[in-house]
Amino acid sequence: MxxxxxxxxxxxxxxxxxxLERQGYAVKQAQSQDDAVAYLSTDQADIIVLDxxxxxxxxxxxxxxxxxxxPDARVIFVTDTTFFSDGSIFNHASxxxxxxxxxxxxxxxxxMVAHYGGH
Structure with missing residues (x-):
């Protein structure tokens, strides 16, 4: 995955x-929107862990x-703020x-990656 x-x-x-690599996943990193979009333009991800x-x-x-x-990729949002702590992120990101x-x-x-990635 x-x-x-x-x-x-x-x-x-x-x-x-x-x-995640120790668990057997193929992992790529991006540090910005531009890096992530560039990666997703040429390759795919089953799961995106997104700050x-x-x-x-x-x-x-x-x-x-x-x-x-x-469209089949799932996103796990992470944050260290209280922004969207009411769960409204699910209304903003399908x-x-x-x-x-x-x-x-x-x-x-x-x-969580294993669960939502189907492994």
């Missing part, structure tokens, strides 16, 4: 990447582009399947 991690903080993205607050660009634009380009705090342990994130 292919996983795209879109996370502005390289150290957090690497933590998740290493853990809701990117330093460069919009997470909702990434989710929207993924929905258009790869491909959203989960909403987690950024501090979620990597093994729990991997379990």
């Amino acid at each position: 292919k996983v795209l991690i879109v996370e502005s903080r390289p150290e957090l993205g690497m933590l998740w990447t290493r853990h 809701l607050v990117l330093k460069q660009g919009s997470a909702l634009a990434v989710a929207d582009f993924a929905s258009y380009r790869h 491909n959203a399947c989960a909403f987690l705090p950024a501090g979620t342990p990597p093994e729990d994130l991997a379990a």
Whole structure:
């Protein structure tokens, strides 16, 4: 299964990447909207782990582009803010399947990837 991690903080993205790779996933990283869109323009992802607050660009634009380009891809949103904490993210992104705090342990994130990725 292919996983795209879109996370502005390289150290957090690497933590998740290493853990998911140990679980057998093919993982790519992007740090901005432009990086994520460039990747999704030429390749696919089954699951996208997407930080809701990117330093460069919009997470909702990434989710929207993924929905258009790869309609079967699911998005797991992560954040360290209270923005969308009411669950309204599911009204804004049709491909959203989960909403987690950024501090979620990597093994729990991997379990969510497995669950929503069908493995």
